[in-house]
Amino acid sequence: MEKGICIVSVAPLRAESTHQSEMVSQILFGESVEILETNGSFSKVKTDFDQYEGWVDTKQISRISEEELSKRRTQICNEVFGIKDLPEGHTLLSIGSEIQGENDQTLQAATRENISHTARLFLNVPYLWSGRSFFGIDCSGFSQLVYKVHGVSLPRNACHQAENGTVLDFIEESEPGDLAFFENEEGKISHVGIMLEDQQIIHAYGKVRIDTLDSSGIFNKDLGKHTHRLRFVKRIL
Numbered sequence: 001m002e003k004g005i006c007i008v009s010v011a012p013l014r015a016e017s018t019h020q021s022e023m024v025s026q027i028l029f030g031e032s033v034e035i036l037e038t039n040g041s042f043s044k045v046k047t048d049f050d051q052y053e054g055w056v057d058t059k060q061i062s063r064i065s066e067e068e069l070s071k072r073r074t075q076i077c078n079e080v081f082g083i084k085d086l087p088e089g090h091t092l093l094s095i096g097s098e099i100q101g102e103n104d105q106t107l108q109a110a111t112r113e114n115i116s117h118t119a120r121l122f123l124n125v126p127y128l129w130s131g132r133s134f135f136g137i138d139c140s141g142f143s144q145l146v147y148k149v150h151g152v153s154l155p156r157n158a159c160h161q162a163e164n165g166t167v168l169d170f171i172e173e174s175e176p177g178d179l180a181f182f183e184n185e186e187g188k189i190s191h192v193g194i195m196l197e198d199q200q201i202i203h204a205y206g207k208v209r210i211d212t213l214d215s216s217g218i219f220n221k222d223l224g225k226h227t228h229r230l231r232f233v234k235r236i237l
Helices: 066-071 112-121 139-148
Strands: 002-006 010-014 023-028 032-039 042-047 053-057 061-064 074-076 081-086 089-094 098-100 179-183 189-195 200-205 207-213 217-220 225-235
Touching: 002 066, 010 042, 023 042, 023 053, 032 053, 032 061, 112 139, 112 189, 139 189, 139 200, 189 225, 200 217, 207 225
Parallel strands: none
Antiparallel strands: 002 032, 002 061, 010 023, 010 053, 032 042, 042 053, 074 098, 081 089, 179 189, 179 225, 189 200, 200 207, 207 217, 217 225
């Protein structure tokens, strides 16, 4: 089994082995992958963090043995972003990236207060389809990355994240850190956001923003209308 480590700030994960193909997710610096096959200058990989598959430019990953990988001591960057002095040189990294550390990292606990604080750090980050970094992010990449910083693994897509946790009977029971899920016209889960205090929700829609949640869904005060239809709220913590 071949392994690899992402060696750029953010590597696009694509549906096909070409730069013109749709981006389906992203790999952050230091995240590891299993290399499944190669095709020209691209490698098909499966990410170790969330088991997501796609094609990445082979030049953006560095091969590493399983033994070397098992010996790596990594720390998850919990700063929004910053320039790090790494062996590769000055590198601009997003929150959620993984860097080698001398000691095992002690993550901030996944408490409601910490989840809420980290989520707010992303305010105004631009929406990017399939993005999962501070440079651009989609709705499920946002919830996944916020929880990753606190040691909790969530699937990549909103529909799969919705399989976790316990459904609340009433939205009035929601607390910071709960995840709210929304459905499209076909009844499929298509959006997710993180609950804050007083039935506010923070989510990626154009940019990461805070809106109000009611029994119908998300009310966008800038547009003066509901933009997402609520399916349910789930308690993850």
